[in-house]
Amino acid sequence: MLPERTPSPLRRDALDAAIVDLDGTMVDTLGDFHAALTRTLAELGLPGIAAPTIETMVGKGSEHLLRSVLNHVLVLENQARAAIKTEALMPAAWDAYQRHYLAINGQCSAVYPGVLEGLEALRARGLRLACLTNKPTAFARPLLAQKGLDGFFEQVFGGDAFERKKPDPLPLLKTCEALGTAPARTLMVGDSSNDAQAARAAGCPVVLVTYGYNHGQPARSVDADDWVDTLTELRLA
Ligand SMILES: O=C(O)COP(=O)(O)O
Ligand SMILES: [Mg+2]
Known part of the structure; x- marks a missing residue:
């Protein structure tokens, strides 16, 4: 008899929202x-x-x-x-x-390949989207607007929005609260151990991109639920 498979935390029906990191995940800044x-x-x-x-x-x-x-x-x-x-x-x-x-801001940076398509796919699947970055909110908002990404997000929080930054779980818990979604049903998409540790501590499933900034370490060396080479690969079954 085959062992019973644990349902993937990334299944579409297991998720209501996604929180997406900015630097190293959406934009190469x-x-x-x-x-x-x-x-x-x-x-x-x-x-x-x-x-x-x-x-x-x-x-x-x-x-x-x-x-x-x-x-x-x-x-x-x-x-x-x-x-x-x-x-x-x-x-x-x-x-x-x-x-x-x-x-x-934005003049020497570029949106990574696959980001627009990935965000569109998440939105098409009915997920609510928030952007949560450690960059100050005053830097993040104009950058998202300039890169044509602002329309995807109903919430945008910078590193100064809450008392503590990622890898503390507080910003993720506060973002879930703002979205009105349960952490266990809110996917964190990031590029670094800061995103992954915050997600683990908040109880959010987490996927890391393999191309961003992770303090010089491969993203696959960080504890996460999955890794993708572009956001188009987000496997929401
Ligand atoms: O500004 C930083 O240090 C990184 O910001 P991020 O959280 O969007 O990766
Ligand atoms: Mg990042």
Whole structure:
């Protein structure tokens, strides 16, 4: 006798909604991060940083990214007490970064292949859609609009929308609350361990894309329910 199969958590009839991450999942924003950080570092009189180094630091929000970049360049410059100098520079750096990021937002970034088709398929299956990113809401909304993605989402929450960011489960639980859906019936679609850990802790099923930013680690090394190479492959049976 064949063993009874556990129904996949990704079956269409097991889901009411999907929460979709932004950076590394829908839009390849590394060019925007690089451009804004390059301008910020230049304004502060600091040396630049290469895009592949930035890529490993993306995912825990913009303040974390900026702090990591400042510390990285100060350590490389052999500056003593780099961590303390980073903190001292943060207020001015944060002001400069927000200004530069808003000025170039979307100009050096592109929607990944398959995203529009994937979102259309989820919508066609009747799933409610929310975008949940660790990027500030003020960066996320204009980026979604510029890339023609805003119309898919009934809710958009940035990293500043709630008290804590992913990988804490709070933003996912709050997004489910806003959608009015149960976490167990709300799929998280992301690119990093931040999305997967938050989803696990919130009780949401989670699928990771294999092409985004996961701190330099393969997405398949992260605990998730499934992995897809493009959003068109989301297997909702
Ligand atoms: O801004 C970040 O650090 C990453 O944002 P994300 O949550 O959309 O991947
Ligand atoms: Mg991401």
